[in-house]
Each structure stands twice: as C-alpha cells, then as structure tokens.
Amino acid sequence: MGEKEFVKEITSRAVDYSQWYVDVVTRAELMDYAPVKGCMVIRPYGYGIWERIQGALDPRFKATGHENAYFPLFIPESFLRREAEHFEGFVPEVAWVTRGGGEELAEPLAIRPTSEAMICHMFARWVQSWRDLPVLVNQWCNVVRWEKATRPFLRTTEFLWQEGHTCHATEEEAEAETRQMLGIYCDCLREDLALAVVPGRKTEREKFAGALRTYAVEALMSDGKALQAGTSHNLGQFFARVFNILFLDRDGRQKHVWQTSWGVSTRLIGALIMVHGDDRGLVLPPRIAPLHAVIVPISPQRRREEVLTAARRLHAGLAGMRVRLDDRDEHSPGWKFNEWEMRGVPVRIELGPRDLEASRAILVRRDSGEREEVPLDGVSRRLPELLAEIQHAMYRRAWDFTSRSTRLVRDWTEFRTVLEEQRGFVVGGWCGDEDCEGHIKTETGATIRCLPLEGVASPVSDALREAAGLPCVHCGGRAPGPVVFARAY
RNA sequence: CGGGGCGUGGCGCAGCUUGGCAGCGCGCCUGCUUUGGGAGCAGGAGGUCCCGGGUUCAAAUCCCGGCGCCCCGACCA
The missing domain is CATH 3.40.50.800 (Anticodon-binding domain)
Structure with missing residues (x-):
C-alpha cells in the first residue's frame, strides 16, 4: 500500500517542497500564523524542541565559563548609529518605537535586531582592568528584523535566539574564543541535532556587518539548498573603539578590548525539519525530540x-x-x-x-x-x-x-550545469576576488557558503581534498584553496 | 522590492463566468456500536461570504477603492 495514503494533509516533497514544509510545521503543530505579518506563534510542541536545543547548548556555554544575563529590548537610536558599518547593515530592517505613555519620545528606540550596541555600552562600564577580562556573557532572547519575505522558523519578523558576547585582552584570545564557540556549535548540532554541518569561514561579502571575521556552520537541506545554522564572529576592536571599552593592561597602558559574538536561532528548528523530515512529516532526533x-x-x-x-x-x-x-x-x-x-x-x-x-x-x-x-x-x-x-x-x-550531494567542479560550464540540475554543495576553486564572487551570485544565485576549516572532518572533506589546486570556477585564475558554494535559504 | 495565488462555519474547498433559499468534505457536540495503519450509523450545533462604497427590486456573485495572508524570486540569522 502507498505510504502517502496515510498522510493526506502533507504535500509530498517531490510535488512542492515549500508546501511540504508549510504542511509539516502547521500539521505537526510546531507553529501557527499570528495576526501580525511575518510573525508566528511557536506552539508547545515546537517550543519543546527549542527548549531541548537550549538544553543542549546552555550547559556547553556554562562549561566554557559563560554566564547568562539579560539586556534590554530597546536600544537608543544614537547607540545604533555609533558603529557606521554595523548600522548600515541593519537599519533597513530595524523596527522603531517612537511613542510611549501617550507621548512622542525624545529619542526613538530601536527594537534590538541584535544587541551589540547595548551590550557594548554596558561592557564599557564594567571593564576597567585586565583583571576584569575576559567577560563572557550570553543571553537567550527575542530579536526583531523587519523582513520583507518571511517563512516559518527560517525567517520571521521576530525570532528567538541566543547571543553570546565576550571581551578579551588580546586578539589571539578573541580568535580562540570565536573558534571555540564555532566548535561548540559544530559538536552540538552534530551530536544532538544530528545535522552534518560544515564549519568554515565567511567571505568578506558574507560576513557580519561590523565584524573582523565571521565563521559559520552550514548545513544542506534535503532540497539541496544550504542553510546557515550558526555563526561566530571575531569582532576585533571595532565596537570597543566606538563604545570606548578600555582596560588598563599589565604593562600600564590603556587598550581596547577584543570582542566576539556568536549565535544560533529558532531557525535551527527549520533545519531539523528540512534535514530529517520525510513525506510523512517530521522525523526528530531523539536527543532533541520533546517525546522519545x-x-x-x-x-x-x-x-x-x-x-x-x-x-x-x-x-x-x-x-x-x-x-x-x-x-x-x-x-x-x-x-x-x-x-x-x-x-x-x-x-x-x-x-x-x-x-x-x-x-x-x-x-x-x-x-x-x-x-x-x-x-x-x-x-x-x-x-x-x-x-x-x-x-x-x-x-x-x-x-x-550531504556527502553524496556535494559535487566537485572544475570550470564555469560544469559549475552552472551542476547548480541548475542538481543543486547541493558545490566545491571548487575561488580566486578570492569579490567581483568574481558577485558575478557567480548574479549569474547562478549561488553564494560562497564558507571557506571550510582545514583539518576538520566534514561531509565535504573528500571533495575538498580532490579539489586542491583547482582554479577559480568563474575566472579560471589561481585559487588559494577550494570553497563551498550553494544556493542558500 | 518585483512576480504569482488566495480571502465563503474551526480547517480545506465549491458556488462567482450568466445576480435570485449559503452548500460540500473533514473537524466539533450527543447517543449507540467499535479499536493491530486516519472506524460505522443516527441525530445536532456552528456563517458580519476580508472591509468600505456603488449598481440593482435583489450582491458571496457585477463595478470602484482599500486591507490582509500565503508562495516564489532579489536582500538578510
């Protein structure tokens, strides 16, 4: 007997993947649409998954010395404006509060799209000496980004996440922290969510607005599109300079701290659905399932x-x-x-x-x-x-x-063919030029998901090894090393 | 921001072309019989047909205006 006969409510993935996804999240009662555009209610069963994700991550944060705290939802406009690159990156999607208590506010308040501005402001008050470092805090909270196109869990106007923020005395320490947290995401997503993620570094174009370097874990969904499942940023001293986060070092000199921030969101629930789900609905990994x-x-x-x-x-x-x-x-x-x-x-x-x-x-x-x-x-x-x-x-x-869906490509023709016919991860050379990166995106819709970390086993390891020395997929120029391309959510 | 689709009991839809009793399936309530892959029978409840205006004896249906939601692409977790 046909398997699908049992689940009339769920569209099969082959017929319409997006509809399948929507059918699953609604029929499994993970969420329901709220009366505000782009907003959803996370229903108890969906929230139960989020609680399990929190339960998997939070102890790992604590075990590495981080403490939870809570910072305000509202951020004064002037704070956001201080870091120009950061502000430019976020302003199109910021929601503002301009009235309160029946009166116009003297200064509009942004509803946090992320908390760097607020947290850095507080760090400046808390950090005086090298003895105050490192500062290692995390908060579980909601953030708001006024998105034009929303999808349940993957991109909603308001979403839940966790954002870690740290200050360090040296660049090396900050980089080590950035990498450590990427490692924690990688381990947790693999062990607990059963996601075969690929850890790597983002290109300049794809990095967080205001960061020195961004790392991410990328996962491949069952329709062949990639999803960024978690990010870890080395913020350098950009925010420290803007928010005056200074400490007196052992050598008696005032220095700016080196910072990091890192986060994962309820988007992970979308990843679970699209990686493990089948035509009969959800399939949850036991460690994350609300019910065993x-x-x-x-x-x-x-x-x-x-x-x-x-x-x-x-x-x-x-x-x-x-x-x-x-x-x-x-x-x-x-x-x-x-x-x-x-x-x-x-x-x-x-x-x-x-x-x-x-x-x-x-x-x-x-x-x-x-x-x-x-x-x-x-x-x-x-x-x-x-x-x-x-x-x-x-x-x-x-x-x-993921491994099976990873294709090695040698040239532009092959690149386009693979993306049009098969999707999945595409491993190939990249010369490092931003114009090449831009052309690839414009012409194929694919982006560089990451420059994979060397020495970390992942489903694309084999392809990477074979791709060593290959030229840039677009211009044919010399490439320092292979990168991972994909169309992404 | 572009493209497409849709607003009719809780959910999914038909009815609209050609104006004339607001219907169907599922779900819900009651009772009885049932229970190894979405049970059966009987009875029953439930509607500002998205909103506003217009045409008409008469509007879910025709005209004008608005709002909302979903999906797909471009930008971002």
Missing part, C-alpha cells in the same frame, strides 16, 4: 482495562525517558500511529491483547519504520539503546546525504 516515545494501547472493549493497566505499568517503568501514554479514547490506534509519525516521535510502542499474551511490546522506529518485539520487562533497557541507534542512524543519513 509514545505508547499506543490497542484496547478492544472487552480487554480495555486489562490493556490500559498494562500500558500504565509500562509507562511508569519508563520514567526518566520522555514517554507519553496516548490513552485517548476518541481516536483509533491507526489514527494515533499516523498522528505521532507526522509529529516525528522517534519510537512508537504498541501494546495490545496479542502482545499481552506474549508479555511483549512492539517498538517501531520512526526513522526507518523497522519494528521489533521486546519483552515487557525489557523495554526500559531496550528503549535507550534504540534511541541511541536512531540518533546515530539519523546523523549518518544526514552525513551521507
């Missing part, structure tokens, strides 16, 4: 109490894992199977009269559809193993897909 498993009792009238009692006992024995017993009477087992599959729960546990006779339960994997019979008293031992297997398999699948 759902127990679906199959309880004909006559055996109802017997089955439910056993199901409750099984549920109680799985305390410590995130398991829900779906004992709703208003839906049939088949309905529940489809519903929880659509919502991406990693494991379904079926328990019916036939299973009770055999003192077993049926465990079914969401990612592969495989089912296995497990003795009732063995489920609490088997489930964690199975979840680990699923987590691993999903990562492998994402890695293999």
Whole structure:
C-alpha cells in the first residue's frame, strides 16, 4: 500500500517542497500564523524542541565559563548609529518605537535586531582592568528584523535566539574564543541535532556587518539548498573603539578590548525539519525530540482495562525517558500511529491483547519504520539503546546525504550545469576576488557558503581534498584553496 | 522590492463566468456500536461570504477603492 495514503494533509516533497514544509510545521503543530505579518506563534510542541536545543547548548556555554544575563529590548537610536558599518547593515530592517505613555519620545528606540550596541555600552562600564577580562556573557532572547519575505522558523519578523558576547585582552584570545564557540556549535548540532554541518569561514561579502571575521556552520537541506545554522564572529576592536571599552593592561597602558559574538536561532528548528523530515512529516532526533516515545494501547472493549493497566505499568517503568501514554479514547490506534509519525516521535510502542499474551511490546522506529518485539520487562533497557541507534542512524543519513550531494567542479560550464540540475554543495576553486564572487551570485544565485576549516572532518572533506589546486570556477585564475558554494535559504 | 495565488462555519474547498433559499468534505457536540495503519450509523450545533462604497427590486456573485495572508524570486540569522 502507498505510504502517502496515510498522510493526506502533507504535500509530498517531490510535488512542492515549500508546501511540504508549510504542511509539516502547521500539521505537526510546531507553529501557527499570528495576526501580525511575518510573525508566528511557536506552539508547545515546537517550543519543546527549542527548549531541548537550549538544553543542549546552555550547559556547553556554562562549561566554557559563560554566564547568562539579560539586556534590554530597546536600544537608543544614537547607540545604533555609533558603529557606521554595523548600522548600515541593519537599519533597513530595524523596527522603531517612537511613542510611549501617550507621548512622542525624545529619542526613538530601536527594537534590538541584535544587541551589540547595548551590550557594548554596558561592557564599557564594567571593564576597567585586565583583571576584569575576559567577560563572557550570553543571553537567550527575542530579536526583531523587519523582513520583507518571511517563512516559518527560517525567517520571521521576530525570532528567538541566543547571543553570546565576550571581551578579551588580546586578539589571539578573541580568535580562540570565536573558534571555540564555532566548535561548540559544530559538536552540538552534530551530536544532538544530528545535522552534518560544515564549519568554515565567511567571505568578506558574507560576513557580519561590523565584524573582523565571521565563521559559520552550514548545513544542506534535503532540497539541496544550504542553510546557515550558526555563526561566530571575531569582532576585533571595532565596537570597543566606538563604545570606548578600555582596560588598563599589565604593562600600564590603556587598550581596547577584543570582542566576539556568536549565535544560533529558532531557525535551527527549520533545519531539523528540512534535514530529517520525510513525506510523512517530521522525523526528530531523539536527543532533541520533546517525546522519545509514545505508547499506543490497542484496547478492544472487552480487554480495555486489562490493556490500559498494562500500558500504565509500562509507562511508569519508563520514567526518566520522555514517554507519553496516548490513552485517548476518541481516536483509533491507526489514527494515533499516523498522528505521532507526522509529529516525528522517534519510537512508537504498541501494546495490545496479542502482545499481552506474549508479555511483549512492539517498538517501531520512526526513522526507518523497522519494528521489533521486546519483552515487557525489557523495554526500559531496550528503549535507550534504540534511541541511541536512531540518533546515530539519523546523523549518518544526514552525513551521507550531504556527502553524496556535494559535487566537485572544475570550470564555469560544469559549475552552472551542476547548480541548475542538481543543486547541493558545490566545491571548487575561488580566486578570492569579490567581483568574481558577485558575478557567480548574479549569474547562478549561488553564494560562497564558507571557506571550510582545514583539518576538520566534514561531509565535504573528500571533495575538498580532490579539489586542491583547482582554479577559480568563474575566472579560471589561481585559487588559494577550494570553497563551498550553494544556493542558500 | 518585483512576480504569482488566495480571502465563503474551526480547517480545506465549491458556488462567482450568466445576480435570485449559503452548500460540500473533514473537524466539533450527543447517543449507540467499535479499536493491530486516519472506524460505522443516527441525530445536532456552528456563517458580519476580508472591509468600505456603488449598481440593482435583489450582491458571496457585477463595478470602484482599500486591507490582509500565503508562495516564489532579489536582500538578510
């Protein structure tokens, strides 16, 4: 029987990828459209994913010495204007508050598009001596960017994120911090979100407005388009100069601090959907899934109490894992199977009269559809193993897909053909010239996603090795090293 | 900012061309029968047809104006 018959509500990816995405986020109840353009409600199930992402990242931030804090939503216009490059970069998408308490404000307040301006202002007050360094803070908050075209999770007017901000005594320390946080993103996205990300450096053109250098982790979605999944910036001393963040060093001289900032957002939820989802809906990696498993009792009238009692006992024995017993009477087992599959729960546990006779339960994997019979008293031992297997398999699948979708190109003709016919990551040479980069973008829609970090294994490693020494894909000139191109979200 | 699509019970849509009782499917409520891949039957509730104006005996339908949402491209997490 055709698989799609079960999920009428979801458009298949092959028919219309965008519609599939919208169907998944709405039907799985991750979000709903709010009455304000470009804004969405993150519903409990979607927010549960975000909480799991926070739960994966926050301890890693703490373990590396960072502390959480909270800075105001409103930023005085004059603060934003101080750093010209930064301001120019953001002003088109800033929302302003000009009235408050029924009166016109003396100075308009920007609703933060990011908090560099506010946080740097505070840093200037807090930092006096080399003994005050490093300053390592992070905040979980919302930001607003007035986008013209929005998409649930991927680009919304208001979104949730985390922004880390640090000050250091030396350039080397700031660079090390920038790289450390990129590494943390890379590890966390790979281990917990099962995303096969490629870490690398951004080109001048693609870097953060006001940064010395920007690093990012890039992931490939199942439609062959890339998504920037996290960024880490070495801000140099640009903001320190503008906001007068000075410290008296050991040598008795006043110096500007060296800064970093880094962030990931609810956009990661979009990445999870587009990397792991299939035509039946969401597929969530166990470490991030709000629910590890759902127990679906199959309880004909006559055996109802017997089955439910056993199901409750099984549920109680799985305390410590995130398991829900779906004992709703208003839906049939088949309905529940489809519903929880659509919502991406990693494991379904079926328990019916036939299973009770055999003192077993049926465990079914969401990612592969495989089912296995497990003795009732063995489920609490088997489930964690199975979840680990699923987590691993999903990562492998994402890695293999990304690796398979990476093409090596030698010249311009090949480059255009690959982008038009296959998409995916394209590895090739780049001479380093911004005009070449610009032409490539104008003519193909593809951008340089990153200059991959050397010595870090990633799904594009093989292609990079083969591409060493290849000339620029556009002009044919000498290229210092291969880069990764793609069309991107 | 360009291109396309759409606004009709909670959701998805038909009706509009050619003006004349506001309909269908799903969902919802009640009852009974059901339960191993989206159960069946019976009864029932639910509508400013996006908004404003105009034409007309009569407007969901025709005309004018506005608003909103979604999708796709260019710019950005």
